[in-house]
Amino acid sequence: MTDHGHPESALQAAFLQHDSTLAPSSRVPGEDDSAVYRTLLESTKAIPWKIDWATMEFAYIGPQIEALLGWAPSTWKTVNDWAERMHPDDREAVVNFCVAQSKAGTDHEADYRALTRDGGYVWLRDVVHVVRNDKGDVEALIGFMFDISERKRTEEKLAQLQRELEHLSFHDSLTGAGNRRMFDEVIERTWSAAQESGKALSLIMVDIDFFKSYNDYYGHLQGDECLKRVARLLGEAAGPDHFLGRFGGEEFVLVLANTEADTAVRIAEQCRTLIAEEAIAHVRSPHQQRVTASFGVGTIVPTGRTDRTAFVNLVDAQLYHAKENGRNRIAAVDRAGMQGEAFKAYSR
Incomplete structure (x- = not known):
């Protein structure tokens, strides 16, 4: 050598x-x-x-x-x-x-x-x-x-920037929850997985009660803080295994894979309880002058004969029922409700 x-x-x-x-x-x-x-x-x-x-x-x-x-x-x-x-x-x-x-x-x-x-x-x-x-x-x-x-x-900086851009494109900038685009992808993926496995899929739709009155009284900056606090509480109740998204305005949605109807209602009730215990002041609310929320819950085992959009609309209808029946409550529909659209209301 x-x-x-x-x-x-x-x-x-x-x-x-x-x-x-x-x-x-x-x-x-x-x-x-x-x-x-x-x-x-x-x-x-x-x-x-x-x-x-x-x-x-x-x-x-x-x-x-x-x-x-x-x-x-x-x-x-x-x-x-x-x-x-x-x-x-x-x-x-x-x-x-x-x-x-x-x-x-x-x-x-x-x-x-x-x-x-x-x-x-x-x-x-x-x-x-x-x-x-x-x-x-x-x-x-x-x-x-x-x-x-x-x-x-340089490559790592570009990769980090790409990750940040992807995160922003799929998340709500105010609350950090997933945005509507991400919800569409998650519900499609979760629906397909549930159809293949034969396991139940549940959906919870949430709407903050009297939120327009809240914004009118406290201002939009305080309204933004309220949205962030509610999103944090919903995330705590749902846990890391489930998806939380901001559906629009003051409305949120949780996608619960492999979750039966009773469990979905319990999670919704836990969300409602956490929001009540947070005791966010809302002088224009008839519910103890605190911020509350209404919930629509639905559960289904998808098959080739069921339609994903129809299911989402059905759960949204349950949310409407909860609001029409006094707010600060849960309206739920299970698999049988896909035919009859029957619902149950829960409140304190």
């Missing part, structure tokens, strides 16, 4: 053979080949290297590696040093990929986090060329390491 501080002639020949920019015609007459290649290889930010396939030893690695990672060129002896100086989360996949591609004689690239001598990590991209002998057997690997940390940071 040659000294790690100087490119060997085989590496020079390989770069000369496979990179037209280093062709003999581009060299300055009279220049010493060794000096030319040493200058080219060691002045670039890309870090050149060569591995002998038979011994799996580094024949050469550029001195730039020490400035970037802190490891001197002399410490890069075998491919084990390369693998061990890789983030544990990246190591297995990257090593397996590079070995498989190299055995197949296929040029390839790999991105991974390389360990620095002080314990940090730098994102690298290895661009690898497989060198074969006259018989077609793999003889060596030559390539360049590139520092792509800045690119990765």
Whole structure:
């Protein structure tokens, strides 16, 4: 193995053979080949290297590696040093990929986090060329390491921005609950899953009582705070396994997968209780001058003969019944109600 501080002639020949920019015609007459290649290889930010396939030893690695990672060129002896100086989360996949591609004689690239001598990590991209002998057997690997940390940071910022934009496109900006667009996707997905599993699907529609009067008396800023507080309480009652969305204005909706009728009514009652206990002042409400809400609840096991939109409309009708019968109460319909639209009213 040659000294790690100087490119060997085989590496020079390989770069000369496979990179037209280093062709003999581009060299300055009279220049010493060794000096030319040493200058080219060691002045670039890309870090050149060569591995002998038979011994799996580094024949050469550029001195730039020490400035970037802190490891001197002399410490890069075998491919084990390369693998061990890789983030544990990246190591297995990257090593397996590079070995498989190299055995197949296929040029390839790999991105991974390389360990620095002080314990940090730098994102690298290895661009690898497989060198074969006259018989077609793999003889060596030559390539360049590139520092792509800045690119990765930019990609992560863009990915984070994309996640934020997706979140905004599916969530109500005021309350943080899902918006109507997200509700449409959730109810479609949940309906299909319930149809396949044969399990019950429940829906709860919620409307804050006398909310226009609340806004007129307290102002829209206070009205916004009321909406946020009610959304938080509904989320607490529904829990993380169920979907909460803002259906529009002062109306919310909960989609309860795998939930029978009795459980759905209990969740609605818990929502109603939490809102009452929050004791949000509402001087224009006849219900103890506090903010209250009305609830429509429906439960169904979807089949090929049932219609999702009709079910949503039926639950919305239950909400209307609750409001028409005095507000601050629950009107519920179960599977049998899909034919008769019967409902039950619950109140304190």
